[in-house]
Amino acid sequence: MTLDKLLVIAAALFCCGLYTVMTRRNAVAVLMGVELILNATNINFVAFSFFLNRMMGGQIFAVFVIVLAAAEAAVALAIFLRMFSTTGTVEVDAADQLKG
């Protein structure tokens, strides 16, 4: 188990997340892509923390990111609910207006 393998996994995860965000039109799916990206960064934080300076800073940061992701998911889902109730869809293409 080396740092390189972990970074490759994280990069792959990031690309999957990015791909999901770029290609999916369902807002919930986009949110899931974002979660993938966040978790890719979490892997990086933890990996660097474990292999480079042995300090707990990276791992604490990962915990923060998880909390942040949870909060973000709550806010985002609330937005999607509002969006659905007004426009009848959660397609991100439909949300191209700054008002409404």
Next chain:
Amino acid sequence: MIRYAYIIPFLPLLSFFINIAVGKRLPRKGDWLCLGTIAVALAMSIGIFYEVFGAYDPNFRYHVVFPWITVGDRALLNTGILIDNVTAVMLLVVTIVSTLVHLFSIGYMHGDPRYSRYFAYLSIFSFSMLGLVLAESFLFIYIFWELVGLSSYLLIGFWFEKKSASDAGKKAFIVNRVGDFGFLIGILIIYATCGVLGYDQVFLAIGEGKLTGTLLTLAGIGVFCGAIGKSAQFPLHVWLPDAMEGPTPVSALIHAATMVAAGVYLVGRVYPMFTPDVFLFIACIGLITLFLTATIALAQNDIKKVLAYSTCSQLGYMIMGLGVGGYTAGLAHLTTHAAFKACLFLGSGSVIHAVHSQDIQEMGGLRKKMPITFVTFLIATLAISGVPGFSGFYSKDMILGAALEFGMKSANPLHMIFFIGALFTAGLTAFYMFRLVILTFFGAPKDHHKFDHAHESPPSMWIPLVILAGLSFSFWYSGWFGTLVQKPKSVANLAAISAPAKVATVEHAAVLAPSPHGDAVSAPAGTPHAARPAVHGELQEGGSHAEAERTPHAAAPGGHGEGHGEEGEHDAHLVHMAHTYAMYSSVAVGTLGIFLAFVVYSFGWINPARVANAVKPLHNFLQNKWYFDELYEATVINGSKALSRGLAWFDMNVVDGLVNLSAQLGVFVSFLVGKFDDYVVDGAVNGLASATTGSGSVLRRLQTGKLYHYVFVLAGGALIIFLIKAF
């Protein structure tokens, strides 16, 4: 009493204000108030006259000066009063006639809808006239001059519902303006050269030579122009006959006795400043007026018109008298004329009140119906005709004497025309006045309805008549008048030879620094007239010198007064002879006129209608007043109308054309500027806007609003940055 003289004009002013404001609500509509104040003024005038007469000094002067407008320590304009013998007499004349007219008006104006306003107007007139008499400077006499003009206008047009009356008021006002303009020019010449306006100061300045030569003559003629207008002299006499549209007591007060005499009074007041040329001008105007208006009076049938023209003619006598050097004579005639002409006018008012007509051809035989009016009217007529024993004889004879003296002394034989013309007109006067009396009071009544209606007037109307008739006898005037009213020395003639420098400084100090109590220069006898001692001194120390300076022209009106004893034996003889001849000839001519009037109108030896027919063109000419109104209509009025039309044309075509042209130019330039705006400025603005819009419409395509586009760009950008950093 003389200390309180300044109160006199304010009494009528007070009653004017009260009556104009609340007159209608006062008991008897306030007539008692106006009559009361003017009666108090009369009492004060009598008191002043008593004092002046008591002094019995030809040089009597009471002169008070208050600074009116001061700049720093210097009094720029003064006000004050000046009472000498002439003023005292004038005060008495004005207040007596005014009081009697007030009294007469109570009966005459009874029941008029604007009764209280009438009395208010009479009061403002009395105020102005008394102020005019007491004024001590050119400025103040001018102010009051305009005020009497105003009150005259108000009273002529008192019955303004009648168009003829309101027209007459306007005519009087406008014609007077012409003369007043000349007066103003004269005053301005004086002020521009002398820098002062008080009579004494001006005379001193002229004596010092500040104003000489042609300019002095012009100033004199200018001031005299005021008298031409106000005293209805040729060529501005046309307003006075029309002014008879006013109530008859007003005609008596303003247009016979006092206001029209203001012009004569003015000439008397500023007498010392006139040059010989001005005197000749004055005499000529007087002569033309007295002859011309007397001939018009011959052919008039309106009782008031005849009296109006006779007033003009008598004023002409006064003016001519002053012009030929008869200072005392002119002012004496002014005084006597005021009494008998007021009596005539009030008498005519009484007649008009009784028969309700002004046409003498409809009257006749009124002698029995109105005995008091008849007797008083006859006495006044005898006075104006110059019958010995009556006042008119005394004063007219003095004028004729002065005219003859002037003619005899003058080198120019043409100057005898003053005597001849005046003498001939004296005959005419007697003729037309007796024509009036005979047609009105003698013979058989021509209109029986009107005759039966006629009745004697109430006492408030005949008492003034009796008093005025009583004043038409000569014993009231002879003796003292000639002594007290003496010709002032001319400063104009002596300007070159006398230099009263010392007197000047004294006088200036007195005038410029009066005490606050206002009795600074009260000098009945102590400090005599400032100009006088200078002139006297000059004459005493160098009589021969002054004698040598006299031109033949200046002989009579200038240098020396009547009966001064400084003339040579020959002169005294000449004067005496002139007056004797004048007296005999005037009595003869007057008698002839009266006799002729009886021959024509009473005895019927000559039929007036046939005479009038025989000289029809002449009769028409006279009846139409020498066509003066028509002449003015054709020249002045139509001239000014044509001028107005010309100016209107100029306005409409040239001025408006210019304005329109500039407007068109403006429109054209605006059009160009508009085009510039439309294409260049707006083009720039629109171009900018459309460039912005265009670039916006291109650039907006980048902003798709699609989330994955942004993510793609974000990721692409990050990748590019990574690749740049990596290699």
